Amino acid sequence: MNEAEIREQILGLARRLCRMRTADHVFVPGRTQVHYAGRVFDEEEMASLIDCALDGWLTAGPYAERFERAFSDYLGVGHTLLVNSGSSANLLCVAALTSPKLGDRRLRPGDEVITTAAGFPTTLAPLVQHQLVPVCVDVDLGTYNANPDLLREAVSRRTRAIFLPHTLGNPFDLDAVHRIAEKHSLFLLEDNCDSLGSRYDGKPTGSFGHLASHSFFPAHHITMGEGGAVVTDDQELARVVASLRDWGRDCWCEPGQSNSCGQRFTQQHGKLPLGYDHKYVYSHVGYNLKLTDLQAAFGLAQLGKLPGFIEARKRNFTRFHQHLTRYADRLILPEATPHSDPAWFAFPVTVRPEAGFSRGELVGFLEENLVETRTLFGGNLLRQPAFLDIHHRVVGGLSNTDLVMNNTFFVGVYPGIDEARAAYVMEVFDRFFQVST
Numbered sequence: 001m002n003e004a005e006i007r008e009q010i011l012g013l014a015r016r017l018c019r020m021r022t023a024d025h026v027f028v029p030g031r032t033q034v035h036y037a038g039r040v041f042d043e044e045e046m047a048s049l050i051d052c053a054l055d056g057w058l059t060a061g062p063y064a065e066r067f068e069r070a071f072s073d074y075l076g077v078g079h080t081l082l083v084n085s086g087s088s089a090n091l092l093c094v095a096a097l098t099s100p101k102l103g104d105r106r107l108r109p110g111d112e113v114i115t116t117a118a119g120f121p122t123t124l125a126p127l128v129q130h131q132l133v134p135v136c137v138d139v140d141l142g143t144y145n146a147n148p149d150l151l152r153e154a155v156s157r158r159t160r161a162i163f164l165p166h167t168l169g170n171p172f173d174l175d176a177v178h179r180i181a182e183k184h185s186l187f188l189l190e191d192n193c194d195s196l197g198s199r200y201d202g203k204p205t206g207s208f209g210h211l212a213s214h215s216f217f218p219a220h221h222i223t224m225g226e227g228g229a230v231v232t233d234d235q236e237l238a239r240v241v242a243s244l245r246d247w248g249r250d251c252w253c254e255p256g257q258s259n260s261c262g263q264r265f266t267q268q269h270g271k272l273p274l275g276y277d278h279k280y281v282y283s284h285v286g287y288n289l290k291l292t293d294l295q296a297a298f299g300l301a302q303l304g305k306l307p308g309f310i311e312a313r314k315r316n317f318t319r320f321h322q323h324l325t326r327y328a329d330r331l332i333l334p335e336a337t338p339h340s341d342p343a344w345f346a347f348p349v350t351v352r353p354e355a356g357f358s359r360g361e362l363v364g365f366l367e368e369n370l371v372e373t374r375t376l377f378g379g380n381l382l383r384q385p386a387f388l389d390i391h392h393r394v395v396g397g398l399s400n401t402d403l404v405m406n407n408t409f410f411v412g413v414y415p416g417i418d419e420a421r422a423a424y425v426m427e428v429f430d431r432f433f434q435v436s437t
């Protein structure tokens with residue numbers, strides 16, 4: 001056999017194994033757990049992954065390049081920079097704003113960044129890590145996004161940026177946020193980790209801010225196992241993010257290239273000798289947050305399935321919403337932000353304080369019956385051990401954020417929830433209400 005034939009045989013066998021495994025996944029109500037999220041893939045991803053492995057490239061290479069181009073096209077942005085996680089993407093978004101390359105626009109320690117405390121810790125963490133001051137505003141119940149009036153109120157002389165998640169896939173009020181950012185010349189960062197495929201005024205979230213982060217952890221809309229991306233339309237910010245991701249290097253040559261700037265041995269940098277090799281010049285105190293080509297190969301096959309995944313998420317969301325409306329006197333149901341079309345990450349529910357039962361009771365019943373639930377991540381992050389002593393400001397109180405911490409949870413809407421699983425989840429909710437009323 002020649003090389004191509006051997007490769008063909010390996011890929012054929014891998015595809016066959018995948019098909020066998022998929023056929024094994026039979027759902028038995030009350031016996032099989034209904035997860036809140038999970039990897040959904042088939043032989044396409046496996047073939048792409050193995051094809052890449054057989055090339056033996058390993059570090060970011062041809063597949064990463066193809067993914068970056070396809071992802072930029074999908075979002076309609078100029079630049080995608082792949083990284084090893086959504087948290088790394090958030091770190092780079094914030095770090096980029098502190099770059100000396102931005103001159104006077106650069107954020108400095110003590111500058112304020114408006115955000116929320118109801119969310120995931122690594123949206124908040126990079127602000128703390130860069131000695132910036134998070135200014136937390138409360139969220140609205142139902143949308144779980146920052147209240148626009150409070151955002152306006154939160155702006156001070158030190159405010160330099162707004163960094164918000166589109167909570168659980170639901171876009172925040174981009175009209176209001178844009179107006180505030182423009183009026184006060186603020187940077188806008190979007191945490192789009194939970195909302196790939198969501199739209200606001202017809203335009204994809206992740207394409208509005210100066211920078212936006214994405215996560216490809218298995219819970220998200222597409223996965224690479226671990227992985228993430230920063231996107232931007234701004235060439236200067238893209239170079240800064242690439243530098244910070246790639247050890248802090250000044251050179252922007254692609255792997256395997258040399259002297260793309262034509263000045264590799266002729267420039268003066270810092271206090272280095274004239275003409276010091278640009279490949280080893282560092283203009284940022286950087287990291288190495290790159291991913292591997294194997295991750296990109298898996299992700300590329302996932303990206304092709306994104307439209308179908310989004311449809312499945314929307315279908316499950318609509319079904320749950322229509323069914324659970326009958327309990328709206330006891331549950332606050334999720335609401336899409338006006339002008340938005342969310343690709344929901346999950347189906348969040350808040351138990352009304354006057355419901356007559358607690359979140360613990362409802363969640364306990366769902367879990368006992370193998371319907372997996374999660375809280376809205378860290379609840380009120382300012383009450384988490386890691387964030388108790390951080391320098392921060394709160395505008396207008398966080399009573400809704402506290403209610404989210406105490407009374408909100410979500411169930412999944414991911415594409416692994418098929419018709420039978422969705423029907424079962426609704427049946428378990430019904431049983432709870434029959435018992436508790």
Ligand SMILES: Cc1ncc(COP(=O)(O)O)c(C=O)c1O
Pocket residue numbers: 085086087088090119120122123165191193194214215216217219227228
């Ligand atoms: C809103 C949000 N931001 C950031 C992250 C971090 O992503 P990763 O797990 O890829 O680091 C998550 C993770 O689920 C998230 O939900």
